[in-house]
Amino acid sequence: MRRIYYYIIARMLIVAKPSSPKFAHLQAMGLLNPHPERVKAPWFQEGSFFDPSDLVQVRYEMLRHAQQTGVSKGEAAELFGVSRPTFYHLESAFIEEGFKGLLPRQRGPKEGHKLKGELMAFIESSQQEHPRQGARKLARRIQEERGVSIHPRSIERALARKKKR
Numbered sequence: 001m002r003r004i005y006y007y008i009i010a011r012m013l014i015v016a017k018p019s020s021p022k023f024a025h026l027q028a029m030g031l032l033n034p035h036p037e038r039v040k041a042p043w044f045q046e047g048s049f050f051d052p053s054d055l056v057q058v059r060y061e062m063l064r065h066a067q068q069t070g071v072s073k074g075e076a077a078e079l080f081g082v083s084r085p086t087f088y089h090l091e092s093a094f095i096e097e098g099f100k101g102l103l104p105r106q107r108g109p110k111e112g113h114k115l116k117g118e119l120m121a122f123i124e125s126s127q128q129e130h131p132r133q134g135a136r137k138l139a140r141r142i143q144e145e146r147g148v149s150i151h152p153r154s155i156e157r158a159l160a161r162k163k164k165r
Contacts, residue, residue, distance in 0.1 A: 023053060030104055031055050038081025041065070059090050059102040066091075114150055115158040122146065123155060124162070135159075 026032040033039070036052035041061070044050040051057055058080055066076035066087075077087040093101030115123070119142070126138055135152035142150055 022051075026054060033058055035081055039079075040081065041079050055104065056099070056102050060094075060099070062087065063091055063094055114148060115154060119146065119148065119150075120158065120162070123158065127159070 023032070031054065033053050033055040036058075039052040039058055041050070044052045044058070044061075050061065059082075062076050062080035062082065065071065065079070066073055071079075073087050073091070074084050077084045082090075090102060095101075122142070122145075123138060126133060126141065135155040138155055139150050139152045142148055142155075
């Protein structure tokens with residue numbers, strides 16, 4: 001029984017290889033380290049528990065290594081293949097949010113920040129008054145009447161989102 005238990009544990013700890021289920025899972029979840037070759041920490045090279053393909057594990061171990069061993073943050077960043085600014089960013093995110101702060105995030109605006117409330121109401125009313133009016137004309141009208149510059153494609157996307165709801 002003990003052998004089976006150790007075998008199961010050993011199988012779970014195998015480093016993710018491109019053909020392994022762990023690799024596929026990390027990839028599907030968006031947690032695959034894009035540059036595992038940059039991780040130079042020796043314990044990640046042994047191929048046991050530590051997996052350079054596991055982005056969250058690499059990030060956590062980098063922070064833990066800096067805190068536990070007292071190496072400089074720059075040295076820890078270099079050892080784990082990230083820049084110093086990335087180290088500081090991850091450190092503050094981890095302090096504020098815990099492990100959730102180590103997860104990758106989408107960069108940039110998450111939604112159309114100009115097309116909210118009053119401006120969307122203006123677009124919708126214009127669409128009702130002039131249903132054949134294109135996004136370019138609508139963008140020009142918004143610029144002239146409201147003084148806000150919006151790309152026609154942003155208007156098209158906002159209308160498409162509105163239609164989906």
